[in-house]
Amino acid sequence: MVKIDDVARHAGVAPSTVSYVLSGKRTISEQTRERVMRSVRTLGYHPHAGARALASNRSNVVALVVPLRSGIHVPVIMQFATSVVTEARTFDHDVLLLTQDEGVAGLQRVAGTSLVDAIIVMDVELHDNRLPALRALKRPAVLIGVPEDASGLTCIDLDFTAAGAVCLNHLAGNGHRRVALIGSPPEVYKRETGFATRLLGGFRQAAGQRRVKVSAYPCEPTEAAAKAVVEKLMAERPRVTGVVIHNESIIGHVLNAFAHKGAQVPDDISVVAICPDEQAEQARPSLTSVAIPADELGRSAVRMLMGELARGEHVSSTTLLPPKLTERQSTAMLVG
Amino acid sequence: MVKIDDVARHAGVAPSTVSYVLSGKRTISEQTRERVMRSVRTLGYHPHAGARALASNRSNVVALVVPLRSGIHVPVIMQFATSVVTEARTFDHDVLLLTQDEGVAGLQRVAGTSLVDAIIVMDVELHDNRLPALRALKRPAVLIGVPEDASGLTCIDLDFTAAGAVCLNHLAGNGHRRVALIGSPPEVYKRETGFATRLLGGFRQAAGQRRVKVSAYPCEPTEAAAKAVVEKLMAERPRVTGVVIHNESIIGHVLNAFAHKGAQVPDDISVVAICPDEQAEQARPSLTSVAIPADELGRSAVRMLMGELARGEHVSSTTLLPPKLTERQSTAMLVG
DNA sequence: GCGTGCTGTCGAAGCGCTTCGACAGTGTGA
DNA sequence: TCACACTGTCGAAGCGCTTCGACAGCACGC
Numbered sequence: 001m002v003k004i005d006d007v008a009r010h011a012g013v014a015p016s017t018v019s020y021v022l023s024g025k026r027t028i029s030e031q032t033r034e035r036v037m038r039s040v041r042t043l044g045y046h047p048h049a050g051a052r053a054l055a056s057n058r059s060n061v062v063a064l065v066v067p068l069r070s071g072i073h074v075p076v077i078m079q080f081a082t083s084v085v086t087e088a089r090t091f092d093h094d095v096l097l098l099t100q101d102e103g104v105a106g107l108q109r110v111a112g113t114s115l116v117d118a119i120i121v122m123d124v125e126l127h128d129n130r131l132p133a134l135r136a137l138k139r140p141a142v143l144i145g146v147p148e149d150a151s152g153l154t155c156i157d158l159d160f161t162a163a164g165a166v167c168l169n170h171l172a173g174n175g176h177r178r179v180a181l182i183g184s185p186p187e188v189y190k191r192e193t194g195f196a197t198r199l200l201g202g203f204r205q206a207a208g209q210r211r212v213k214v215s216a217y218p219c220e221p222t223e224a225a226a227k228a229v230v231e232k233l234m235a236e237r238p239r240v241t242g243v244v245i246h247n248e249s250i251i252g253h254v255l256n257a258f259a260h261k262g263a264q265v266p267d268d269i270s271v272v273a274i275c276p277d278e279q280a281e282q283a284r285p286s287l288t289s290v291a292i293p294a295d296e297l298g299r300s301a302v303r304m305l306m307g308e309l310a311r312g313e314h315v316s317s318t319t320l321l322p323p324k325l326t327e328r329q330s331t332a333m334l335v336g
Numbered sequence: 337m338v339k340i341d342d343v344a345r346h347a348g349v350a351p352s353t354v355s356y357v358l359s360g361k362r363t364i365s366e367q368t369r370e371r372v373m374r375s376v377r378t379l380g381y382h383p384h385a386g387a388r389a390l391a392s393n394r395s396n397v398v399a400l401v402v403p404l405r406s407g408i409h410v411p412v413i414m415q416f417a418t419s420v421v422t423e424a425r426t427f428d429h430d431v432l433l434l435t436q437d438e439g440v441a442g443l444q445r446v447a448g449t450s451l452v453d454a455i456i457v458m459d460v461e462l463h464d465n466r467l468p469a470l471r472a473l474k475r476p477a478v479l480i481g482v483p484e485d486a487s488g489l490t491c492i493d494l495d496f497t498a499a500g501a502v503c504l505n506h507l508a509g510n511g512h513r514r515v516a517l518i519g520s521p522p523e524v525y526k527r528e529t530g531f532a533t534r535l536l537g538g539f540r541q542a543a544g545q546r547r548v549k550v551s552a553y554p555c556e557p558t559e560a561a562a563k564a565v566v567e568k569l570m571a572e573r574p575r576v577t578g579v580v581i582h583n584e585s586i587i588g589h590v591l592n593a594f595a596h597k598g599a600q601v602p603d604d605i606s607v608v609a610i611c612p613d614e615q616a617e618q619a620r621p622s623l624t625s626v627a628i629p630a631d632e633l634g635r636s637a638v639r640m641l642m643g644e645l646a647r648g649e650h651v652s653s654t655t656l657l658p659p660k661l662t663e664r665q666s667t668a669m670l671v672g
Numbered sequence: 673g674c675g676t677g678c679t680g681t682c683g684a685a686g687c688g689c690t691t692c693g694a695c696a697g698t699g700t701g702a
Numbered sequence: 703t704c705a706c707a708c709t710g711t712c713g714a715a716g717c718g719c720t721t722c723g724a725c726a727g728c729a730c731g732c
Contacts, residue, residue, distance in 0.1 A: 003688055014712045019690055026691095029710060046448030050395060051688035053386025054717045061451075064433070068418055074411045082404055085435050094451065097400070097433040099421050112382030115397075115430065222618050223588060252559060256592060282558050339718055350682045355720055362721095365680060387718035390687045 002043045011039035022047065053114065062088055062305060063116040065098045065106070067123035072188075073221075073248035076276065076294050077122065080144070083298030084120060091306045093117070104133045111137045118305040120144065124155070126192035140308035142301040145194040150318050154308070156300055159320035160195045163290045164202025166323045167244045167272045170288065172210040175334035176242035176270060179207065179214050180233055182226075182254060183246045186218045199246050199274065215240070219247055226253035227260075234261055241334055245273045248292075251283060266332035277326065285329035293321055338379045347375035358383065389450065398424055398641060399452040401434045401442070403459035408524075409557075409584035412612060412630050413458065416480070419634030420456060427642045429453070440469045447473045454641040456480065460491070462528035476644035478637040481530040482654055490644070492636055492655040496531045499626045499659035500538025503580045503608045506624065506661055508546040511670035512578035512606060515543065515550050516569055518562075518590060519582045522554045535582050535610065551576070555583055562589035563596075570597055577670055581609045584628075587619060602668035613662065621665035629657055 008015040013036060020026040021036040028036075039045070053059040064084055066077055085095045096116055098106050100123070107130060110116045117139060121130065124145035134141050135152045143155045171179050181203055183189070184196045200216060207214040215237055219229045233240060245251050251273050255265060263269045265285055273280055273289040280289035300319065308314060344351040349372060356362040357372040364372075375381075389395040400420055402413055421431045432452055434442050436459070443466060446452045453475060457466065460481035470477050471488045479491045507515050517539055519525070520532045536552060543550040551573055555565045569576065581587050587609050591601060599605045601621055609616055609625040616625035636655065644650060 001688095004690095005688085015689080016691075016713075017711060020711085023690080026711090027709065032710075044448075046445065048390065048688050049449040049451040050386045050389025051717090052449075052690075054384065054390050054719080055688075055690040057690095057717075059386060061432070066418075074414045078410045078414055081433065082402075082435055085433055086437075089438065094446070095433045096397070097417065097421055097431045099418055101422075102425065109382070110430070112380075113385040113388075115385040224618075224620060252588075282560075284560060337718095340720095341718085351719080352683075352721075353681060356681085359720080362681090363679065368680080384718050387687090388720075390689080391718075391720040393687075393720095 001048075002045050004045070004047065007036065007039045007043055007045045010043055011036045057114070058309075059115060059117055060092060061094045061096050061116045062302070063096045063098050063107075063110050063119045065100055065119065065121045067100045069100065069123065072123060076248065076292055079276070079294040080122065080298045083295040084302055087299045087302040091302065093302075093306075104130050107133050107137065111139050117309055118142075120301050120305065124194055126194055126197060140305050140314060142304050144297055144301060146198075146318055146320070147194065150316070152316050154304060154315075154317050156297060156304065156319040157194065157321070158293060158297070159323055160198035161202035161205075162320070163274055163323035164199040164204075164244075165206035166290055166325050167274070168203050168206040168210065168212060168214070170272060170325055170327075170331065171242035171244070171270055172206075172212050174242075174270060174331060177212055177334075178237060178240045179212055179242040179244065180237060180240045181214065181216045181244045181246065182229055182233070182250070183216060183218050185220045185247075189218060196246065203244065219250055221247065221249035223250070223253045223256075226250040227257045230254055230257035230261065234263070241268070242270045242331075243272070245271060245275075248273075248275045248279060251275060251279065251287070255283060255285075265330050270331040270334070272325070272331060280326070280328060283330070288326065288328045288331040290323045290325050293324075296321065337384075338381050340381070340383065343372065343375050343379055343381045346379055347372045393450070394645075395451060395453055396428060397430045397432050397452045398638070399432045399434050399443075399446045399455045401436055401455065401457045403436045405436065405459065408459060409611075412584065412628055415612065415630040416458065416634045419631040420638055423635045423638040427638065429638075429642075440466050443469050443473065447475050453645055454478075456637050456641065460530055462530055462533060476641050476650065478640050480633055480637060482534075482656070483530065486652070486654050488652050490640060490651075490653050492633060492640065493530065493657070494629060494633070495656035495659055496534035497538035497541075498656070499610055500535040500540075500580075501542035502626055502659045502661045503610065504539050504542040504546065504548060504550070506608060506663075506667065507578035507580070507606055508542075508548050510578075510606060510667060513548055513670075514573065514576045515548055515578040515580065516573060516576045517550065517552045517580045517582065518565055518569070518586070519552060519554050521556045521583075525554060532582065539580065555586055557583065557585035559586070559589040559592075562586040563593045566590055566593035566597065570599070577604070578606045578667075579608070581607060581611075584609075584611045584615060587611060587615065587623070591619060591621075601666050606667040606670070608661070608667060616662070616664060619666070624662065624664045624667040626659045626661050629660075632657065 004015045004018050008018050018036055021028050021033050088095050119141040122144045124143045124147050126148045128147050131147055143153055145157050146155045188196045217229050217233055219225050245254055258265055258269055265271050273287045275289055277291045280287040340351045340354050343354045354372050357364050357369050424431050455477040458480045460479045460483050462484045464483050467483055479489055481493050482491045524532045553565050553569055555561050581590055594601055594605055601607050609623045611625055613627045616623040
């Protein structure tokens with residue numbers, strides 16, 4: 001293994017000079033820098049991560065805690081994870097993958113051993129049991145999702161409350177007076193997952209203001225469940241003309257179920273979805289939708305973390321990205 | 337931060353004794369062990385990962401390289417990744433997430449800096465450009481997938497050749513003489529992704545032996561593409577009675593398309609899929625399928641790595657898990 | 673009673689890097 | 703021309719852990 005002393009000798013400088021060339025933490029003459037860099041390249045020098053972490057008290061690794069829970073759409077998680085990895089790399093950081101089932105112990109382990117400099121936690125519940133640990137950690141953390149009490153924490157998420165309202169308002173603006181929400185499985189609401197609960201809240205509140213009659217139908221992520229929900233909906237509320245779908249897994253199935261029952265989208269039923277843009281564009285008909293900006297969330301989370309690490313001080317904040325509704329073929333003005 | 341010297345002082349022993357208690361690398365009296373462990377717990381000691389890595393030349397981290405490519409079913413990747421993380425934790429290791437787009441440079445970086453002890457690479461192509469680097473690395477690596485030349489490498493995968501044969505034979509055994517394969521998008525075959533190419537090969541070879549007429553239809557992972565492929569298939573080969581689907585994303589769409597065209601499964605068309613068991617069970621009708629054992633692959637990959645790390649010597653090997661076909665409702669004896 | 677072989681513990685020497693203070697050498701302003 | 707402030711580089715002191723060799727203390731067999 002080639003080490004910093006080898007590079008120093010090869011370039012005819014002190015080891016500390018090599019270190020400063022590589023870190024840029026002190027000014028080095030262009031000439032020396034060149035010489036050192038050439039040595040680094042010809043020798044194929046890679047600084048030892050452990051040694052670096054020990055001496056600098058920085059591992060250049062961030063932890064990413066991903067959910068394994070039911071009711072969470074896997075492609076969105078994956079998209080988020082890759083955007084975190086990609087963005088972290090631009091800051092010369094790597095990403096350690098943790099699963100949620102290690103829970104609080106996992107957080108304490110990776111933070112306590114200085115394995116990671118910072119932590120990103122996905123799928124935060126309203127009353128998440130990891131919150132106290134996260135507050136106590138002496139490392140920056142960003143939560144994706146907003147718990148009920150976000151004090152002392154840094155959170156970022158799509159503004160699901162506003163998203164719920166935007167969907168309702170779009171339908172109401174098109175004249176729909178009876179609207180249904182087809183959502184996540186019941187257990188997601190039971191455990192008070194932030195995004196589901198908040199969207200439903202925003203949806204209901206806007207409906208109250210607009211005097212629109214609404215109803216909510218939780219739904220398991222299977223084709224059969226989607227079909228059953230549509231049938232139930234059409235039987236119980238035959239006069240519903242607008243539907244909001246907040247459950248990526250069943251969007252296609254719901255559309256098929258409507259078609260099967262002879263309900264044309266958008267002629268008989270207008271549909272708005274909350275899902276990644278890509279999915280909305282691929283659906284037939286293409287879906288009016290509020291985008292889930294997984295990519296942007298991942299990038300922002302990393303940037304916030306890097307900001308805190310650079311500044312060395314913690315400021316609690318909550319960032320809610322405004323929902324962006326894109327109108328496509330699945331919604332129309334209510335006629336008659 | 338509490339360090340090993342603090343623990344040693346608290347327990348009234350030497351730092352080295354604490355280290356040996358924690359690592360178990362030397363015999364320690366039960367009495368001393370107890371005392372040290374108590375101190376560890378009361379002080380809340382967590383050994384510094386970097387210091388440990390520096391001194392022991394082991395980081396206790398394995399790298400996992402995941403694909404970002406099109407044509408690869410995301411839930412399977414995710415399932416695999418979580419099984420790797422879970423299994424690695426049972427060996428007291430963590431998992432560093434790398435994306436494929438860092439390519440060879442990424443492998444060299446994490447291995448060269450001693451950030452990781454070992455590497456798992458998913459989605460290996462027949463002529464993967466990372467193979468030379470992986471052979472040259474002085475760290476254990478396990479490939480998921482089998483390249484054409486696997487010499488010097490450790491590989492594990494489902495035996496896709498056998499899987500292709502098993503599917504064909506199951507249909508042939510049920511009397512089907514004309515069978516089609518609906519597969520991955522064309523680019524997957526073009527870049528010679530192992531699993532797609534091998535399955536097709538096994539399928540064709542078995543067909544030759546059984547004197548079954550076969551045809552292959554690549555398919556993009558969209559509902560529209562699936563529908564189009566089914567229509568094309570039924571127009572071009574109206575006498576096909578058996579279909580193998582090797583493309584998890586479109587299974588549901590293909591079934592719907594058949595239904596839409598009035599072809600009953602399994603009465604008119606028998607369908608075999610290659611997909612996770614869970615997905616096969618949820619489909620309607622439930623699908624006769626060859627399982628993709630993502631979980632087992634992940635676990636095995638980690639175990640092989642840990643074995644190599646423990647032994648300290650490299651032995652090249654290729655492990656092919658035998659395909660397991662489970663008969664469900666989507667296949668039937670050909671009548672008439 | 674003495675050599676021999678264990679067991680359990682200790683002390684010290686690193687592992688490879690960063691960073692701090694020191695200090696030549698050079699340029700600047702009075 | 704001299705004091706002074708920069709610039710660029712060096713040397714040495716750690717960072718917190720593991721591991722090697724050493725060595726007391728004890729049991730055993732002769």
